[in-house]
Amino acid sequence: MGAADVVPGVSGGTIAFITGIYEELLASIKSIDKVALQLLFRFELAEFWKSINGNFLLAVFLGIATSIISIAKVVTSLLQSHPIHIWSFFFGLILISAPLVLREIRKWNVAAVFSLLIGISVSYLLTILTPSQTPEAYWFIFIAGALAICAMILPGISGAFILLLLGKYEFIVNALIQMNIPVILVFILGCATGILSFSRVLSWILEKYHTITIALLAGFMLGSLNKVWPWKEVISYRFNSHGEQIPAFDRSILPGTYLEKVNEDPLVFQAILMMALGILLVVIMEKVASRLKPKI
Helix, strand or coil: CHHHHHCCCCCHHHHHHHCCCHHHHHHHHHCCCHHHHHHHHCCCHHHHHHHCCHHHHHHHHHHHHHHHHHHHHHHHHHHHHCHHHHHHHHHHHHHHHHHHHHCCCCCCCHHHHHHHHHHHHHHHHHHCCCCCCCCCCHHHHHHHHHHHHHHHCCCCCCHHHHHHHCCCHHHHHHHHHCCCHHHHHHHHHHHHHHHHHHHHHHHHHHHHCHHHHHHHHHHHHHHHHHCCCCCEEEEEEEECCCCCEEEEEEEECCHHHHHHHHCCCCCHHHHHHHHHHHHHHHHHHHHHHHHHCCCC
16 A cells, blocks of 8 residues: 555556555444544553554554655655556556455446546546646645645545645655655654544444445546556656756656657556556455455
């Protein structure tokens, strides 16, 4: 999940879904409530830990944190040096994830189809928005964290991409790399606030309107494919905090057009191989997760 969350366009929620831990993750986060906090403040630590499914949450969030800290620099470097390969890999990963999620829908109806189309439309529209210039004040970092974490637990909507739209993706990644503690702490506080509130809403919707919600989440995945399409043409540039010119806005194009516009080899065969690798990885993860899942 941490590795996925670092990449704009790929959601950690997607990984949680295909590994079968999504609903348990939401339920565990939702269990951090007033009753659990009362147990904590009374120093009934064993009961508190049990009530919030502490072992599960600790494993998940330690894994996410470790991956983000260790992989952030590597992923950003690979996206610059081998963009077609990396985007192709994630394209394959998301492409196969959506059908796996849709398998949970046992009975299709008009509402489910409509929800799927809405999810595709909303997610696609998000991918074509232009990143904005925003302040670097702590209050905005807090808001960015709260919004990004909400997207991060939604399959198909990338928390990293929300940060990109808010103009804070590079700022947060650099803060992690440089260990800017004040910025990291404010961002984490925003994330904690956002996830504790949003998980309750999402968990309730999943419980009451399961089929429609699953269709919507799968739609988010399919709509986000535009963001991870390997061949892109840069429309405009901007300057980062180091005064370097970097892409600000791009659009998806066909491999043939990529050769004409960018004047570079589209590496179609290699891209297909990387897509296949992404698909294979998801299939393996899904098979392993299904075998490890307790039988009820």
